[in-house]
């Protein structure tokens with residue numbers, strides 16, 4: 001069976017036909033039409049029909065997987081709720097089946113962070129692991145946990161919201177209604193907030209920091225500003241990096257204590273820092289986690305995700321496996 005995966009986002013639809021090794025053979029990308037429920041499903045069927053045409057594969061020779069932000073009932077193929085898309089109780093699988101001619105029994109759905117985790121588990125950083133945890137650091141913090149090939153969904157399809165676990169009690173208010181969520185301290189958005197606060201503090205004290213000139217050269221403050229300043233010996237930049245890593249290690253240590261995965265992969269823009277981020281992160285986590293006195297062979301391997309922006313498409317395509 002050929003496999004087609006679609007990563008449906010609030011801005012873009014990315015899709016592809018993927019082989020069993022996780023390679024994307026044909027690729028499709030377009031803007032999501034977010035006007036209505038119908039237009040979103042229309043964006044999905046356009047991705048399917050374009051890829052079938054490109055590859056010469058027919059609708060009865062393919063399975064389709066859709067990764068979607070929000071609460072996705074993977075059993076019924078229904079998006080229960082999505083904050084970024086006008087889908088609420090929408091029978092996406094049924095509508096997509098009638099528009100494309102792909103039998104509904106071969107249409108699979110999952111939450112986007114879960115699909116990305118499955119992609120890494122099958123074809124990326126989690127290959128060969130029995131238990132695998134993936135954290136994606138972007139505007140928010142997403143997570144997905146796979147054990148023995150199965151995505152942990154909980155009874156209501158909203159398990160694994162790791163970004164909405166509290167690491168600073170009574171801390172920064174979060175969109176979910178709580179305070180001090182990991183997302184408010186570990187996301188790229190949070191790193192930019194910490195960077196700007198440190199620059200403002202330097203200005204108040206009349207201290208120069210390289211973060212200002214790096215942000216000017218880049219045209220904005222970003223997740224890399226403090227890292228680049230720290231690389232060049234800037235003390236305030238190094239303090240921001242240290243503070244950020246202390247928050248992130250607190251969150252990841254909690255996740256390891258709960259799940260004890262064989263492999264934990266970190267994805268998203270911040271993971272581009274590679275060992276610059278991962279080495280100090282491991283040092284802190286391995287010193288704090290519950291099983292620190294066990295032999296090192298029992299430690300969770302902490303590494304960078306491998307599939308980058310393809311994880312969602314690859315994982316969606318693998319949903320039917």
Ligand SMILES: [Zn+2]
Nearest residue numbers: 164174176181
């Ligand atoms: Zn939250």
